[in-house]
Amino acid sequence: MEHAQQPFFNRGPTPFARFLLFSLVALMLIVADSRFRYLTHVQQVVAVVLYPLQRVALAPAALLDRMSGFFATQAQLTGRNNTLEQQNLINAAALLRLEALELENARLRGLLDTRASHSQAAVHAEILYSHRDPFTRRVIISKGMSDNIGQGQPVVDAAGLVGQVTRVYPWASQVTLITDKDMTVPVQVMRSGVRGVLFGVGSDGTLELRFMPFSADIQTGDKLVTSGIDGTYPAGLPVATVQEVERNAAFMFARISAQPAAGVNRYRQVLVLTASAPHPENPGFEEPAPQRKRGRKGG
Amino acid sequence: MGMSIGPRQELLLPVRPGFLWFTLLVALIANLLPWDGVWTWLKPDFVALALLFWIVREPRLIGFGVAFALGLAMDVAQASLFGQHALAYTVVALGATLLRRRLRMFSTDKHILQILPILLTAQAVILLVRLAGGAAFPGWTWFVSPFTGALLWPLVWIVLLAPQRPRIDPEHPI
Numbered sequence: 188m189e190h191a192q193q194p195f196f197n198r199g200p201t202p203f204a205r206f207l208l209f210s211l212v213a214l215m216l217i218v219a220d221s222r223f224r225y226l227t228h229v230q231q232v233v234a235v236v237l238y239p240l241q242r243v244a245l246a247p248a249a250l251l252d253r254m255s256g257f258f259a260t261q262a263q264l265t266g267r268n269n270t271l272e273q274q275n276l277i278n279a280a281a282l283l284r285l286e287a288l289e290l291e292n293a294r295l296r297g298l299l300d301t302r303a304s305h306s307q308a309a310v311h312a313e314i315l316y317s318h319r320d321p322f323t324r325r326v327i328i329s330k331g332m333s334d335n336i337g338q339g340q341p342v343v344d345a346a347g348l349v350g351q352v353t354r355v356y357p358w359a360s361q362v363t364l365i366t367d368k369d370m371t372v373p374v375q376v377m378r379s380g381v382r383g384v385l386f387g388v389g390s391d392g393t394l395e396l397r398f399m400p401f402s403a404d405i406q407t408g409d410k411l412v413t414s415g416i417d418g419t420y421p422a423g424l425p426v427a428t429v430q431e432v433e434r435n436a437a438f439m440f441a442r443i444s445a446q447p448a449a450g451v452n453r454y455r456q457v458l459v460l461t462a463s464a465p466h467p468e469n470p471g472f473e474e475p476a477p478q479r480k481r482g483r484k485g486g
Numbered sequence: 487m488g489m490s491i492g493p494r495q496e497l498l499l500p501v502r503p504g505f506l507w508f509t510l511l512v513a514l515i516a517n518l519l520p521w522d523g524v525w526t527w528l529k530p531d532f533v534a535l536a537l538l539f540w541i542v543r544e545p546r547l548i549g550f551g552v553a554f555a556l557g558l559a560m561d562v563a564q565a566s567l568f569g570q571h572a573l574a575y576t577v578v579a580l581g582a583t584l585l586r587r588r589l590r591m592f593s594t595d596k597h598i599l600q601i602l603p604i605l606l607t608a609q610a611v612i613l614l615v616r617l618a619g620g621a622a623f624p625g626w627t628w629f630v631s632p633f634t635g636a637l638l639w640p641l642v643w644i645v646l647l648a649p650q651r652p653r654i655d656p657e658h659p660i
Contacts, residue, residue: 202583205550209576213554216569221619226568233562237518240511241563244518316520320566321527321624322616327565354565361565368622389622 227354234356241359245315308462310334312342314455315359324367324387326350328457331358339419341460347425347448348372348413349457362457365426365447366391374426375414379404382414385426385445394427396443401434405443421460425449498650501544505649510536510548514556518563527627530635533560534578534608535642538601541582542589543647553579570615574608581607594640601639605632 200208219225312330330336332355342349342362350370354361365372368389374396375382381403386395399405409429415422427445434441513536521529537553557572564571581604589597609632617623 202580206576206580209550209554209579210573213557213569213573213576216558216572217567217615217619220568230562230568233558237559237563240515241518244515245520248520316518320564321628322621323566325565356562369620 230354231356234359238358241315309458309460310336312336312457312459314457322389324350324364324370324389324391325353326362326364327359328362328459329359330459331356331360333358335461336360336459337461341420341424342457343424343460344449344457346450347427348420349449351419352459360459365394365449372420372426373414373417374411375422376405376429377410377412378406379409381405382416385411392446394445394447396429396445397440399441399443401441403441405429405432405441407432410448411445497652498647499652501547501650503547506540506544506547509646510540510552510556512536514559517560527630528634530631530638531605531608534575534605535635535638536646537575537578538582538604539642539646541579542586545583545586549583550576550579567616567619570612573615574611577608577611578604594643597643598636598639602632602636605635608632 199205216226310330312328312334315327315329328342336352336355338352338355340352342352348365350362350364350367352360353363363370364387365385366387366389368387370387372385373382374385381399383396383399383403386397388395396405396411407429410425411427411429413420413422413424413426425448427447429443430446431444432441433443510533513532516532533556537548537556540548541553553575554572557570557575558568560566560571560575561568581601585600585604589600592600606629609629613624613628
């Protein structure tokens with residue numbers, strides 16, 4: 188070991204020059220990321236390097252989890268088992284009905300010669316951490332490219348829609364929650380069938396149904412489900428419950444706030460729906476085909 | 487006797503570069519811990535503190551490049567805008583470079599008020615970048631963590647300098 192000599196004269200570029208250089212590069216990265224999304228590959232490389240560190244950082248919390256699980260009492264477990272069994276019974280009944288309905292639905296769709304709605308493949312994932320960045324509502328989940336997760340796939344939990352995969356790293360992916368300021372979900376009121384778009388506002392526990400006319404048939408307590416017209420979310424996933432409807436003549440639209448159905452920031456287990464039904468091309472952008480190849484059935 | 491301006495001067499052993507890199511790694515892991523609840527805004531930015539310390543102490547070993555790289559790592563880990571922490575840590579590196587000689591004149595408790603503006607500026611830079619990108623203001627709690635960081639500074643100084651303090655053998659003081 189040698190005593191490092193303090194530099195007597197400054198060598199190389201001055202601190203200000205270095206600062207300018209690095210801050211310019213950082214600004215360029217910020218613009219490239221926020222405007223053009225060019226840097227996915229760079230981010231993936233950094234993510235791979237970071238992966239072991241993240242595992243190390245998460246280890247203590249996981250250990251604590253396991254310890255608290257170890258010390259769960261017999262009574263707690265029995266109680267939980269009972270509730271789950273009851274829940275299972277209810278679910279089984281619903282499932283039986285669902286199977287019958289699915290069969291019937293398939294037959295009807297066959298009759299109508301429409302696109303069969305595909306059954307959903309899903310990947311189970313765990314939320315590694317949440318809310319690091321107070322500006323956005325995003326979480327990192329434990330599955331990534333290696334588990335067939337792709338950008339845009341919907342993420343749900345037991346109660347409803349949680350969000351959407353917005354970035355995929357090799358062993359993890361980033362999910363933007365529906366409460367994020369930039370997230371919108373096309374929804375439908377279950378009771379009346381009215382369609383609308385649900386906006387996140389950037390705070391937990393609140394969503395807004397914007398641009399709905401005064402006369403729209405929406406009441407407090409209405410359940411909102413995905414309408415499925417966007418091709419991202421399959422139809423019928425519970426999204427939110429209407430909490431407050433304010434019809435004020437001073438504004439152009441009714442102000443409708445809703446509460447997310449899913450435990451957007453409560454649970455740790457989520458499902459990523461990996462195989463959603465292929466959505467037909469937007470006819471507006473389709474090149475006019477000279478001839479339809481597909482023959483009509485049963486002419 | 488009233489004449490001395492600076493803190494009590496110490497003779498220190500030279501730094502081990504391995505320890506420097508190790509502490510930066512530990513700081514990064516500390517930032518990546520799953521902080522929850524109030525801790526999300528109360529916790530100091532450990533990487534910024536470690537960077538500040540090492541750039542002040544060992545400017546020949548680390549500088550802007552390391553600060554920038556650690557910033558990129560933080561951005562990917564936090565799923566935030568790519569480059570925002572890189573920019574913030576570049577600001578920290580500039581502050582550390584400018585304050586390097588001055589800090590040696592003061593004892594560590596007097597450092598607090600001098601490094602606070604650096605940490606606040608870095609935090610403000612992130613806020614400005616995000617606001618320019620259309621994000622909503624996250625509330626004034628955003629500016630708490632620089633204060634926690636500055637208050638932790640004397641502790642950082644003691645811990646990170648500990649391996650360099652010579653162990654004095656009582657049998658042979660010299």
